[in-house]
Every structure is written in C-alpha cells, then in structure tokens.
Amino acid sequence: MRIARPRAAKMFAAVLAIGLIATGCASERDDDENGSGDDSQPFVFGAAGDPASLDPSLASDGETFRVTRQAFEALIEHEPGGTELVGGLAETWESNEAGTEWTFNLHDGVTFHDGAELTAEVVCANYDRWYNWSGTYQNTTISYYWQTVFGGFAQNESEETPDPNYVGCTAQDDLTAVIEVAEPSANYPGGFSLQAFAIHSPNALEAYAEEEASGEGENITFPGYSQEAGTVAGTGPFEITEWNKGNGEVSLTRFDDYWGDTAGVEELVIRTIPEEDARRQALQAGDIQGYDLVAPADVATLEGDGFQVPVRDVFNILYLGITQDSNEALAEPEVRQALAHAMDRENIVNTQLPEGGVVASQFMPDTVAGYSDDVTTYEYDPERAQQLLADAGAENLTLDFCYPTEVTRPYMPAPADIYELLKADLEAVGITVNPVPLKWNPDYTETTRDGGCNIYLLGWTGDFNDGFNFLGTWFASYMKEWGFENEELFDLMAQAETEPDEATRVALYEDINEMVMDFLPGVPISSSPPSIAFSADVNPPTVSPLTQENFAEVSFK
Incomplete structure (x- = not known):
C-alpha cells in the first residue's frame, strides 16, 4: 500500500449498497488437502519490514496491516483473492439514497480476544474514539486514514486539518450500528473495509485511553500499548501474543473462540527480513515457510526447486x-x-x-x-x-x-x-x-x-x-x-x-x-504483479491483489 489514501469501492448513493454475507475468509480447499498436517507446527512468514504499531488505527503502511489483519477485522472485508466487498463483522450493510447514512447489521456471537462481546455500541465507541482524537493523534503520521476517509475531528487543532465529514454513530439495537456522514463520498463503502478502521475490544479502548501518543512533526512517539503485545484485542482468527522487536518478530496464536472457521495452524510468526536475498535463503533453508515480494529473477529458480510461487493480479x-x-x-x-x-x-x-x-x-x-x-x-x-x-x-x-x-x-x-x-x-x-x-x-x-x-x-x-x-x-x-x-x-x-x-x-x-x-x-x-512464495509442504492462503492475505487459511499438508 503506499502511505496511503483510501477511497471507495462500489455504488453508494442513489442505489443501496447491500453487503454480502461474510464467509469468514475461510479456506475452501478440500478436506484431504487441509486436514492431514501438523497444526502445532508454527507457520513462519518473512516480511520485508517491521510493523509500526500493533494498533492498526495508528498506521498507514502495509507491513503493519499484514500483521494486524490477522488479529483485527473491519465491518466490511474483501472476498478472498479479489477486490469485491463482502461482509466482515457486518453480515450485511446498506446506505440511504443520499449516501450519508450507512447501516451495518452485525454478526451475532462475535467475541473479542479478551472475552468481550461485539455490539453496535462497541462499533460506535471505536468510531467516536477516532473522531475525538486530539493532540498528537491529529498528526497525519498517526491519523492519515481517518483524515483521508472521514476528514477532521470533533475539534480541529490545525487550520490544515480538513473539515470533518463524520457526523456520528448510533446503536439502533445491540447488533445494528448506523454511521452518519455529512456528505456522500467515493470513499464509502470501501473505506469501511480498511484495517485502520478495524474494531477493537471495549476493554482495550479503555486501556488505550490511559496512554497517549506524543511529539510533533518527525518526532512522533507512539503510545506504549501499541508497541508491545498484551493490550490490543480484536476479533480475528489470531491474537497477538508477542512482539520481539529486537529480533523483528511478531508471534500470533490461534484464537479458538473465533466466530468463523478457526485457523489452520496454532501459531503464526511474522519475521522481518529486509533483504530479499535473505528471505529467499531462509525459505530454501526451511527457516521460514513463506515470504513476500519475490525478486523476478528468483521465480523460476524457486519453482524449479519445488516451491510454490503464486502471482497476484495487478493492482x-x-x-x-x-x-x-x-x-x-x-x-x-x-x-x-x-x-x-x-x-x-x-x-x-x-x-x-x-x-x-x-x-x-x-x-x-x-x-x-x-x-x-x-x-x-x-x-x-x-x-x-x-x-x-x-x-x-x-x-x-x-x-x-x-x-x-x-x-x-x-x-x-x-x-x-x-x-x-x-x-x-x-x-x-x-x-x-x-x-x-x-x-x-x-x-x-x-x-x-x-x-x-x-x-x-x-x-x-x-x-x-x-x-x-x-x-x-x-x-x-x-x-x-x-x-x-x-x-x-x-x-x-x-x-x-x-x-x-x-x-x-x-x-x-x-x-x-x-x-x-x-x-x-x-x-x-x-x-506489476508481485509474487509471493511458499514451501511445498503448506497449503497457502488465497493470494490477494490488495496484498491482503489471510493466514488463517494456511495449513500444513
């Protein structure tokens, strides 16, 4: 993703944008491929860079979202391997004719990693948190996606900050959240699918409020909770259990109470290996089971050695x-x-x-x-x-x-x-x-x-x-x-x-x-169509043109 700006992805105003039923992004492989491997073996994936934060709300980079996407879910997601919008935490959604009121019908029985339940009030608490950010949080280093999709804040502190387009969020009942915006935008409904707007546990939100980001300009310090595991809590198929910054490694553990299909491996490790040659060598040595951004010159060699090198569509x-x-x-x-x-x-x-x-x-x-x-x-x-x-x-x-x-x-x-x-x-x-x-x-x-x-x-x-x-x-x-x-x-x-x-x-x-x-x-x-590589002994996830692979689909053969 670049340092990015988000925007829209479907029809939205005069026509109701009705979401499809979520699939939980589960793998659709045959049982004989999926069920025979050792799910206790860690799946280790080589990434090109470190995440900036374990709280996706504070990020705008793909390496952060690669990690957080496994633990956090947004109201809307993308179909596996494609760009069509499908239900995420919202089973269905629709807008009014003006494109200014978006109604999300949530899945029932969704549990956060810390045991809290997903409700419409929790959804509204997340959106209101972003809208009411102040101080350092209004710096685009932290709130880039919020400002791009929803504009400014309840009280803008800089003349350069855009006017807010977010009006508010209402919980009509336990499982129906209505988000209102001042003006229709091509940013909706696609913006609701962004990792930056993934939903956090209400308990985590309370803990977040006790720690603040600080600094200005190029000297931003992220809040402490976002720099170590233990506080952040989402609803995804994995929960983040450790971030060893010294070794550039994030560990995630399968969440057995996940509301969808549970992950195919018990442990997922995302290891930072900045140099492409080093990532390739780690795969060849068996130290990792997959890595991203394969050098074009290495594709034929890896395939000749029996590795899997699927190519994403161009996007x-x-x-x-x-x-x-x-x-x-x-x-x-x-x-x-x-x-x-x-x-x-x-x-x-x-x-x-x-x-x-x-x-x-x-x-x-x-x-x-x-x-x-x-x-x-x-x-x-x-x-x-x-x-x-x-x-x-x-x-x-x-x-x-x-x-x-x-x-x-x-x-x-x-x-x-x-x-x-x-x-x-x-x-x-x-x-x-x-x-x-x-x-x-x-x-x-x-x-x-x-x-x-x-x-x-x-x-x-x-x-x-x-x-x-x-x-x-x-x-x-x-x-x-x-x-x-x-x-x-x-x-x-x-x-x-x-x-x-x-x-x-x-x-x-x-x-x-x-x-x-x-x-x-x-x-x-x-x-270009970026390649991604996997060892021969794994069933890989469906590769995404948006580079939004869901590692819960991975299993060992």
Whole structure:
C-alpha cells in the first residue's frame, strides 16, 4: 500500500449498497488437502519490514496491516483473492439514497480476544474514539486514514486539518450500528473495509485511553500499548501474543473462540527480513515457510526447486514523484515532460519486474474502472528530453533524487536498482543527479510526504476498487509531496468524489486521468504483479491483489 489514501469501492448513493454475507475468509480447499498436517507446527512468514504499531488505527503502511489483519477485522472485508466487498463483522450493510447514512447489521456471537462481546455500541465507541482524537493523534503520521476517509475531528487543532465529514454513530439495537456522514463520498463503502478502521475490544479502548501518543512533526512517539503485545484485542482468527522487536518478530496464536472457521495452524510468526536475498535463503533453508515480494529473477529458480510461487493480479502503480515547489525549474511543464521522455520505463519493466509487469500510462492500472485509453503518453526519447530542457532554459538542471533503502514494495521490488537505472537515464540527457538514500520507515515516508525531495520513487497498492482510491490519493487537494496548486483539477476531483452515479463517476475519472497526464505532476512508471512464495509442504492462503492475505487459511499438508 503506499502511505496511503483510501477511497471507495462500489455504488453508494442513489442505489443501496447491500453487503454480502461474510464467509469468514475461510479456506475452501478440500478436506484431504487441509486436514492431514501438523497444526502445532508454527507457520513462519518473512516480511520485508517491521510493523509500526500493533494498533492498526495508528498506521498507514502495509507491513503493519499484514500483521494486524490477522488479529483485527473491519465491518466490511474483501472476498478472498479479489477486490469485491463482502461482509466482515457486518453480515450485511446498506446506505440511504443520499449516501450519508450507512447501516451495518452485525454478526451475532462475535467475541473479542479478551472475552468481550461485539455490539453496535462497541462499533460506535471505536468510531467516536477516532473522531475525538486530539493532540498528537491529529498528526497525519498517526491519523492519515481517518483524515483521508472521514476528514477532521470533533475539534480541529490545525487550520490544515480538513473539515470533518463524520457526523456520528448510533446503536439502533445491540447488533445494528448506523454511521452518519455529512456528505456522500467515493470513499464509502470501501473505506469501511480498511484495517485502520478495524474494531477493537471495549476493554482495550479503555486501556488505550490511559496512554497517549506524543511529539510533533518527525518526532512522533507512539503510545506504549501499541508497541508491545498484551493490550490490543480484536476479533480475528489470531491474537497477538508477542512482539520481539529486537529480533523483528511478531508471534500470533490461534484464537479458538473465533466466530468463523478457526485457523489452520496454532501459531503464526511474522519475521522481518529486509533483504530479499535473505528471505529467499531462509525459505530454501526451511527457516521460514513463506515470504513476500519475490525478486523476478528468483521465480523460476524457486519453482524449479519445488516451491510454490503464486502471482497476484495487478493492482498497483510505481511512479516518479515531482515536488514542483522544491525547484523552480520543476514548475515548468517542459521540464517535467523532459523527465518523462528521458526515462526508459520499458527497460525497468523488462529488467526489474516480474512477468506480467507493464509500463504505466497513467496513475491507475487498467484493472480499475476509470482508466482512459486517451491520455497523453511520453515515449522514451532522450533527444526530445534534451530539446525540452533547452527550451525551458534548464540545460544545467541539478536534482536531488530520493529513493528508499531497507525495503521492497509490491510495486517496487528493487528500489536501489530502479533508482540506478533512472539516474543513468537522467544523466544521459544532461541532468545532474544527487542521490538521497533514506531508510523507508520513518525517514523516507516522512521526507517525501513533507516535500523534502525534488524527485522521488513511490507507489500505491489500492485499498479497494474505485478510481478515487488511486486518483484521490494524490490529486484531491494541495499536497506538499507534489507542491502544486491546480484548482481546475481539484474541483474535478471534488465533483468525482461526491458523484452518486457510478457510470458518471467513472467517466469523470477518465477525464481526470487525461487532465493529469497533460499536466504531468509526476511520471507513472509501471504496474506489476508481485509474487509471493511458499514451501511445498503448506497449503497457502488465497493470494490477494490488495496484498491482503489471510493466514488463517494456511495449513500444513
């Protein structure tokens, strides 16, 4: 996911959005595959980075959500292996015609890890907690998703904080929660599926209130309860029992009172192994039974050795970000066009991405409704790039180029290698490149978000299937990481966000894609199908284009 912004995923206003009955995300494998293994053997999975918090409400990164998704559940979830919304803790849901009132009919008999029962009052207590956040909690480092989906707070403490769209939550009865918003949005109902809005035990909420986040800007300290196991409590098939930060390892234990199908293994361990080669070697040695973000060059080798390497569907974008107000030359359209023409993106796809990767023509993959076939494209043409730089008087352009270290992402399997290729392309047309390597979390994410780079590499894996989930992430309003004002674009984004008719909204997304690629605030590079690997002795989970694998589906053969 990128540092992300969420948005919507279905029809929502004039048409009632009725949820499907939840399946509990259980594996549908045959019994002869599922039942013969040793469920007491731990399943160990190699992740590319540490989680930031055990409380998903405070996070915006995929490595945190990979862990918390096993222990916490939201009102709505996604179907295993797909992007369709299905029931989560809510068996069904619907909206009023205006798209401003969302009614959730909860499953009966759902128990939290600490023994508390799920009720509508508990759901409302969670949403009201987020709405009433104050102090450090209003910093986007902690409340990014809340501010993106529901706006600001009961009492905003900064002029930069958006107006709140959340109005309130009412428990109509024990199992019926009604959430009201001021304006309809393409963020709903998809936003209700986000891990950031997973539901916590009422006992845990009371304990959370006793510890506060602190700090400002780049010096945020997360509350103590979120940094060690023992306090957080959800409803998921696993409960978090230990976080050994020194060894980069989170341990989760099967929750036998889970309301759905119980997990196929007793213990799940998610171990941080930042280097891809080290993850592969750990799998080959039998130290782990699975890992994510397999290097494209390793796929054939692993498959030849009998490992399972399923490939997810494409649902992401890698792009070169440009902070226009960080360098006056970057505010010139000709300079941004020169950057686009200088980049051999086909070479990146062919040498750095798994089979199925494609050059991106716009800021969403073609698997999302709203993709346009009529955008302006920028072919690899170094001579054209040099001419554009000359026309703009920028022949001696020098740029700080930020790229992340100690990380691989679904859209960016080898950041340093991709950076080196692009650096060579830019230098070939006369641009001087100053490398700025930064550790991914928190240095890189915060520096890029605060507009601290001239150009940088970032991307996005969608949260749910709506065009606003991509376009709204970047272009709904002024953002420091882009450093531009474009009121025509912002107004069109606002129109699309509140458009109740799905067909009309999709047409607006197409118009926005065309406008964006004419304006060229950054350069879309590629979309790729990230691979994930498992040992031969496990029944793996259904792989998800959203990278939302449910490890309760795992069992040993």
